[in-house]
Amino acid sequence: MTARLTTWALSLLLVLTTLAANAAAQSSETDYSRASNYARTSASGLGAVATIHPLATQAGLNALEQGGTAIDAAVAAAFTLGVVDNHNSGIGNGNFAVIHYADSTVEAIDGREMAPQAARRDMYIRDGKANSALSKTGALAIGVPGALAAYDYMLKQGGKLSLKDLLLPAADIAEQGFPLSAVSHQRITSSQETIKLFPPTAAILLDQTGEPWPAGHRLVQKDLANTYRQIAEQGIDYFYRGDFAKAVDQWMRNHDGILTADDMANYTMRIREPVKSDYRGYSIYGFPPPSSGGVHVAQILNMLENFDIAVLSEADRYYLLAESMRAAFADRAQFLGDPDFVKVPKGLIAQSYADQLAKKIDFKQANIDISHGNPPNAEIDFFGKHTTHISAADQWGNWVAITTTLNTPFGSKVVIPGTGVLMNNQMDDFSIQPGVPNAYGLVGSEANSVQPGKRPLSSMSPTIVVKDGQPVISIGAAGGPTIITQVLQGIMNMLDLGMTVEQALTTPRVHNQWRPQVTMTEKSLPGPVQNSLKKRGHKLYLRSFSGVTQAIKSSDGKTFEAAAEPRIIQQNKMVE
Structure with a gap:
């Protein structure tokens, strides 16, 4: 099978395999054998928190116990992840x-990075070809970060605790340090050579000889602790208009970068209208463009609504998933981008359009040559405009789904000197040359080309499911383009097959993203199902992991069931 794949397709498979392994390694010091350390309900019944790291989950629970809401809990967890999960978060x-x-009220809060004002469509083209290294590592890879602005807004809208209340405990962890796990050591090792190119980053992650710190080393980040404390005292203006922004500007000037203090000051967080769709009597609230997640989770669920999932054989169910995914990802490549710059058809989530696509699914033979479709009103009706996920809920009806990312492990590998802050490499999420795959093998069109102030397309898919006005599920995932398909399968498993949260997350996953023409499956998928997919025309690529999902579920809004990715809990072990 692999001999027939193109070079970039093979590279993609390696990237996604590494991505899944990286996602499975997002933790550090607590007992990895105990699922309750990752996803927990508060002892007093106030709510629940699910993250990829036990220290972050504990920070969220602490916020609840201190009188905070689920919004406070999620933000507390996010700040802690920025310390203990720094290859993904920050x-x-x-x-x-x-x-x-x-x-x-349901809001979609867009804290996505923006391209600097000096960004240009062809800024990564050298000698007529895309130089992808420039969009992945170093100064030109960095977009204007928006996470902090989003967290500040969330707290003002629905929190009870202050920014300071939530930052200072995370600052203490950064200053005092925490034991580095074996898997975190491996992540540093895999990025060692590029980390060495940036002395402030190497000073944190490598020892004096340039080697990765060993497992068990207490990782101390005093500069990051100081940055957190300055923000706690001065507010987010310290970050966007104060000394941090000035430090970014100076570093960029010294390293041929284009991000400026003005770019930092002019960052704009946006409130979007959630993508709302209906599935078997439930309301699904996803994130709209510039995320492709909400659109395509809705689109695929709309296709699945044409079938009685519960009565399909296991083989037919996975085949249906793979075929539906392929159709949606073909549309993703054609239509999706930042709605402030391009027109994304709302017809992509129309049930009538999904019905058309569903009719094309042949259960006897895969449709290998599928291309993008023609959603209704595509010319007149448009959307207004490495990763980790946090789910939180409380007894008052506040439910949160936050997905946040540096993009690839350790982002651009750049730490701004004196700040301890790792910067993203989100510029690679643009189509740096339309038709050329990015780090995850995703192919984009002109709709996702680089433009000043534009936000790159994303697969992040934070989702909340509501039944009769009551939230019942918060779910999201990490893992590049597999985020979309992980969230989809989690929702289907819970709603169609009646699974518990942990069962839904444990069930083997498949992923098809149209290009390359392979279906990626977990090795745990039963052999007869694999053979059935192959007999019907699917080329399979087997791997051990397919990303990381967190979710919370409740049937009454008062009692909660929370789960974090079981593949991590099975694979990681405590480092004393």
Whole structure:
């Protein structure tokens, strides 16, 4: 099978395999054998928190116990992840959040990075070809970070605690340090050579000889602790208009970068209208463009609504998933981009359009040559305009789904000197040359080309499911383009197959993103199902992991069931 794949397709498969392993390694010091350390309900029944790291989950629970809401809990967890999960998380990145407030209002909060004003469509083209290294590492890879602006807004809208209340405990962890896990050591090792190119980053992650710190080393980040404390005292203006922004500007001037203090000051967080769709009597609230997640989770669920999932054989169910995914990702490549710059058809989530696509699915033979479709009103009706996920809920009806990312591990590998803040490499999420795959093998069109002030397309898919006005599920994932398909399968498993949260997350996953023409499956997928997919025309690529999902579920809004990715809990072990 692999001999027939193109070079870039093979590279993609390696990237996604590494991505899944990286996602499975997002933790550090607590007992990895105990699922309750990752996803927990508060002892007093106030709510629940699910993250990828036990220290972050504990920070969220502490916020609840101190009188905070689920919004406070999620932000507390996010700040802690920026310390203990620094290859994926931090304030140098961006995020998307879907929040269901206690008054039943639902908001989509866009803290996605923006391209600097000096960014240009062909800024990564050298000698007529895209130089992808420039969009992945160093100064030109960095977009204006938006996570902190989003967290500040969330707290003002639905929190009870202050920014300072939530930053200072995370600052203490950064200053005192925490034991580095074996898997975190491996992540540093995999990025060692590029980390060495940036002395402030190497000073944190490598020892004096340039080697990765060993497992068990207490990782101390005093500069990051100081940055957190300055923000706690001065507010986010310290970051966007104060000394941090000045430090970014100076570093960029010294390293041929284009991000300026003005770019930092002019960052704009946006409130988007959530993508709302209906699935078997449930309301699904996802994130709109510039995320592709909400659109395509809705689109695929709309396709699945044409079938009785519960009565399909296991083989037919996975085949249906793979075929539906392929159709949606073909549309993703054609239509999706920042709605402030391009026109994204709302017809992509129309049930009538999904019905058309569903009719094309042949259960006997895969449709290998599929291309993008023609959604209704595509010319007149448009959307207004490495990763980790946090789910939180409380007894008052506040439910949160936040997905945040630096993009690839350790982002651009740049730490701004004296700040301890790792910066994103989110510029690679643009189509740096339309038709050329990015780090995750995703192909984009002109709709996702680089433009000043534009936000790159994302697969992040924070999602909240509501039944009769009451939130019942918060879910999201990490893992590049597999985020979309992980969230989709989690929702399907819970709603169609009646699974518990942990069962839904444990069930083997498949992923098809149209290009390359392979279906990626977990090795745990039963052999007869794999054979059935192959007999019907799917080329399979097997791997051990397919990303990381967190979720919370409740049937009454008062009692909660929370789960974090079981593949991590099975694979990681405590480092004393």
